[in-house]
Amino acid sequence: MKESTVLQIEGLELAFGTRAVVHDLSLAVAQGEVVAVAGASGTGKTTLLRAVLGLARPRQGVVRIAGREVSRGARILVPPEERNLAVVFQDLALWPHLTVARNLGFVLSAKGFKRSDRQVLVDEWLERVGLGDRGRAYPGDLSGGERQRVALARALVYEPTALLLDEPFGSLDIALKEQLIGLVRELLAERQVPTLLVTHDPDEAGALADRVAILEGGTIRQICAPEQLTPSPPGSFAESFVGRLLPR
Amino acid sequence: MGRSLSLGAGVGHGWLHTAVHERWRRYQRVGALVLATVCVALVASLPLLALVAELTSSTVDSLSLLQRWDLWALFLRSAARALLVTLLSLAVGIPLGCLFGRSDLPLRRILWLVHAFPLFLPPFLLALGWFHLVDLSGVAGAGIGGRSLSGEPAVTWVLTFALAPIVTTLTAFALRGIEPSLEEAALVVARPLHVFRSVLLPGAAPAVALASVVVFSLAISELGVPLFFGTRAYSEVVFSRLAGIDFNPGEAVALATPLLVAGLLLVVAERRLFGRRRFDLLGLRESRQPIELGRWRSLATAVVLALAAAGVAPLAGLVWRAMVGPIRPGQKLALGDSLWTSLSTAFIAAAAATAIACVVGHALVRRSRIASILDGCLFLAFVMPSAVLGVGLISAWNRPATQWVYTTTAILVIAGCGRYAILAVRSSAVAFAQSSPQLEEAGQVAGASFLRRLVMLVLRPHWRGLALAFLLTLVFCMRDLDTVILFYPPGAEPLTVRLFTLEANGPPRLVAALALVQVVLVAGAVTVGSLLLSLGARRR
Numbered sequence: 001m002k003e004s005t006v007l008q009i010e011g012l013e014l015a016f017g018t019r020a021v022v023h024d025l026s027l028a029v030a031q032g033e034v035v036a037v038a039g040a041s042g043t044g045k046t047t048l049l050r051a052v053l054g055l056a057r058p059r060q061g062v063v064r065i066a067g068r069e070v071s072r073g074a075r076i077l078v079p080p081e082e083r084n085l086a087v088v089f090q091d092l093a094l095w096p097h098l099t100v101a102r103n104l105g106f107v108l109s110a111k112g113f114k115r116s117d118r119q120v121l122v123d124e125w126l127e128r129v130g131l132g133d134r135g136r137a138y139p140g141d142l143s144g145g146e147r148q149r150v151a152l153a154r155a156l157v158y159e160p161t162a163l164l165l166d167e168p169f170g171s172l173d174i175a176l177k178e179q180l181i182g183l184v185r186e187l188l189a190e191r192q193v194p195t196l197l198v199t200h201d202p203d204e205a206g207a208l209a210d211r212v213a214i215l216e217g218g219t220i221r222q223i224c225a226p227e228q229l230t231p232s233p234p235g236s237f238a239e240s241f242v243g244r245l246l247p248r
Numbered sequence: 249m250g251r252s253l254s255l256g257a258g259v260g261h262g263w264l265h266t267a268v269h270e271r272w273r274r275y276q277r278v279g280a281l282v283l284a285t286v287c288v289a290l291v292a293s294l295p296l297l298a299l300v301a302e303l304t305s306s307t308v309d310s311l312s313l314l315q316r317w318d319l320w321a322l323f324l325r326s327a328a329r330a331l332l333v334t335l336l337s338l339a340v341g342i343p344l345g346c347l348f349g350r351s352d353l354p355l356r357r358i359l360w361l362v363h364a365f366p367l368f369l370p371p372f373l374l375a376l377g378w379f380h381l382v383d384l385s386g387v388a389g390a391g392i393g394g395r396s397l398s399g400e401p402a403v404t405w406v407l408t409f410a411l412a413p414i415v416t417t418l419t420a421f422a423l424r425g426i427e428p429s430l431e432e433a434a435l436v437v438a439r440p441l442h443v444f445r446s447v448l449l450p451g452a453a454p455a456v457a458l459a460s461v462v463v464f465s466l467a468i469s470e471l472g473v474p475l476f477f478g479t480r481a482y483s484e485v486v487f488s489r490l491a492g493i494d495f496n497p498g499e500a501v502a503l504a505t506p507l508l509v510a511g512l513l514l515v516v517a518e519r520r521l522f523g524r525r526r527f528d529l530l531g532l533r534e535s536r537q538p539i540e541l542g543r544w545r546s547l548a549t550a551v552v553l554a555l556a557a558a559g560v561a562p563l564a565g566l567v568w569r570a571m572v573g574p575i576r577p578g579q580k581l582a583l584g585d586s587l588w589t590s591l592s593t594a595f596i597a598a599a600a601a602t603a604i605a606c607v608v609g610h611a612l613v614r615r616s617r618i619a620s621i622l623d624g625c626l627f628l629a630f631v632m633p634s635a636v637l638g639v640g641l642i643s644a645w646n647r648p649a650t651q652w653v654y655t656t657t658a659i660l661v662i663a664g665c666g667r668y669a670i671l672a673v674r675s676s677a678v679a680f681a682q683s684s685p686q687l688e689e690a691g692q693v694a695g696a697s698f699l700r701r702l703v704m705l706v707l708r709p710h711w712r713g714l715a716l717a718f719l720l721t722l723v724f725c726m727r728d729l730d731t732v733i734l735f736y737p738p739g740a741e742p743l744t745v746r747l748f749t750l751e752a753n754g755p756p757r758l759v760a761a762l763a764l765v766q767v768v769l770v771a772g773a774v775t776v777g778s779l780l781l782s783l784g785a786r787r788r
Contacts, residue, residue: 093687111694
């Protein structure tokens with residue numbers, strides 16, 4: 001393991017019920033690096049992310065976060081709430097009964113921040129994502145782009161060890177997606193948070209990732225910088241994905 | 249932003265992460281489930297286990313009772329009556345459920361509430377109302393007095409109107425819970441009635457099956473209505489061994505055996521028919537286009553009005569009797585402490601049941617096996633004929649060491665919580681199932697402990713659902729007669745028991761007035777419940 005590696009996965013095997021979907025998957029994400037795992041629907045991308053978070057139980061393999069083993073085989077050694085990770089789910093999972101400010105405040109109080117510090121952090125992060133005046137609004141009152149910004153702020157506000165993104169821009173139009181990708185790039189570069197992004201969208205992967213891993217047939221077929229990916233074999237996911245990959 | 253870095257680095261690695269604190273956080277979920285398990289074991293499983301233990305040690309004399317054909321004939325008669333009530337309830341409840349759940353029937357919310365209201369009253373009170381209505385109305389002028397309303401037809405009539413709302417309500421909720429896209433995909437290619445027949449009704453079938461199980465179990469348990477109309481019921485045989493001149497607890501235990509088997513069969517039926525889908529099916533969705541009744545609208549409205557009016561007609565009989573009739577000077581409402589006993593014990597039982605529901609209901613929707621077992625235990629205690637649960641409670645708690653429970657109102661709390669906690673568990677599970685599990689997972693990943701997530705991310709957004717679960721359990725505890733009549737502590741009878749015993753020899757006008765006290769209490773709870781439901785619907 002390299003010294004800067006924050007998130008490390010070794011020989012992971014995952015299943016939906018009795019059907020194995022991922023086998024012998026190994027991957028590492030270094031400090032400040034963004035790694036995208038790209039694959040077609042149903043290839044186990046989200047299950048991989050849930051296994052890293054501790055929300056799904058792997059069959060085999062080891063997951064380490066900041067050098068600490070958090071799961072080995074089917075044993076969860078560190079529960080999700082103690083891994084200090086952050087996630088932005090595909091549907092964002094903003095708590096609809098809490099205001100925007102309380103959405104951020106809740107995670108800070110869960111992490112043990114003092115009330116006064118919480119207020120400062122909430123205000124700073126809402127400003128940072130351009131929602132300084134929306135703290136009292138409820139998620140249901142926000143536009144799609146605004147909700148996305150709240151989800152990002154909620155994920156990053158407590159300085160997580162690593163960030164996991166599950167197709168976070170899937171529901172947005174192109175203009176909004178480009179705008180938000182810009183914001184995410186800026187925030188990740190600024191915070192140097194190691195990030196694992198799962199997606200089937202070449203735009204997201206190409207714009208954000210330092211490296212892209214192509215997940216096909218239950219394992220990683222290629223892992224390299226986006227511009228080094230090869231569109232082969234013919235008819236594969238990699239071919240169509242690389243063909244649509246935009247230069248950064 | 250630089251300041252946030254320093255704050256974040258400092259906090260979270262101090263006192264918060266002591267070994268004790270971490271351990272406490274880790275075991276919160278397990279601890280809560282263990283506590284819920286102990287409560288369920290005490291209120292629901294212990295009585296049934298005590299009954300089984302008592303049965304295995306019963307004398308041959310007691311068990312030989314089960315060889316008497318007349319008792320088996322009575323059991324079959326009670327079962328046949330319960331089956332008939334179930335079939336009639338289905339005949340009334342399914343069409344009404346469809347109309348209330350998905351049609352454009354005018355005033356459907358109010359009509360639904362009126363139709364459902366008798367469900368929340370003790371059925372014998374409805375029997376009393378029918379009796380007075382027939383006695384006082386023009387029918388009496390034709391030479392038909394209240395006493396001519398008797399026998400099997402009267403029992404079946406009253407129980408059908410008392411229990412059909414279960415079928416109606418579960419059918420309506422199930423129809424609303426069906427994913428709109430399924431319906432819309434079918435509407436693109438088929439006419440609404442065809443979609444209704446081939447998509448919506450099959451989707452509601454498991455809920456109808458559950459309703460059938462519940463109606464059958466309540467009908468076979470019923471004691472008050474058959475006694476009131478002078479017909480025999482099997483549960484009466486058990487009751488007479490505990491509270492009559494035939495006092496013989498050993499025989500009561502033996503006689504409870506067929507009912508115990510019937511209860512177990514009902515649980516197996518429920519598990520097979522409903523399985524894991526029992527919460528996802530019942531939805532609380534509101535915003536969708538109702539199916540238009542077109543030219544049938546007027547006819548449907550008239551039929552629904554007639555059925556709803558028939559359901560609450562006995563209340564008119566009670567009001568009428570309370571206002572008309574002889575009364576001796578000095579005669580007063582003799583409620584005693586029964587009102588307070590009813591209210592206080594039902595309140596505590598419902599609160600305990602709701603607390604259990606917070607943990608078990610949540611674990612159920614997260615597919616916990618332990619929760620599924622606990623749900624099974626509570627469902628068994630609910631569908632088990634009340635005579636069985638009553639005898640079990642006596643076996644479990646009528647011991648020298650537990651007289652402080654058995655001879656006080658605590659036994660009424662245990663009985664109410666044991667028998668009706670399933671209502672709180674199932675209804676809160678339905679509420680919890682409306683939210684995506686990812687809402688909670690997002691909190692978990694962010695570091696929130698189980699209790700913090702449970703309170704802030706599960707219970708808080710669903711407080712209306714929990715309040716409804718509480719009210720439903722409260723009302724059912726207050727309507728119970730068949731269980732508590734077997735063992736209510738001396739001098740601390742609940743209102744239902746008070747009414748039932750007064751009815752036999754009290755002045756009819758006063759008894760009717762006392763019955764209306766129960767009606768008013770239930771009406772209050774139902775009004776609050778329906779307000780909560782409509783408030784919740786608006787906010788969603």
